[in-house]
Amino acid sequence: MTPKKKQRIARALSGITYAEWREVSHIVENSYHTTKKELTSEEINSKLNAFPLMGD
Structure with missing residues (x-):
C-alpha cells in the first residue's frame, strides 16, 4: 500500500467516533x-x- 493511499484512508477515518471505529x-x-x-x-x-498419537 502506498503512503498516499494510507493518508487517504487515515483522513477518511479521522472524524469517526469510537463506536464507528469498532x-x-x-x-x-x-x-x-x-x-x-x-x-x-x-x-x-x-x-x-x-x-x-497412535499410542495415546
Whole structure:
C-alpha cells in the first residue's frame, strides 16, 4: 500500500467516533484473511500437538 493511499484512508477515518471505529475494525477483521506461505516451527508444533498419537 502506498503512503498516499494510507493518508487517504487515515483522513477518511479521522472524524469517526469510537463506536464507528469498532464497527469498521470488525468489518475489516472479518473480511481480511492473510495467506501464509510458510508456517513457523511453533505453528507446526501446535498443529501437530492437536492430533493424538497412535499410542495415546
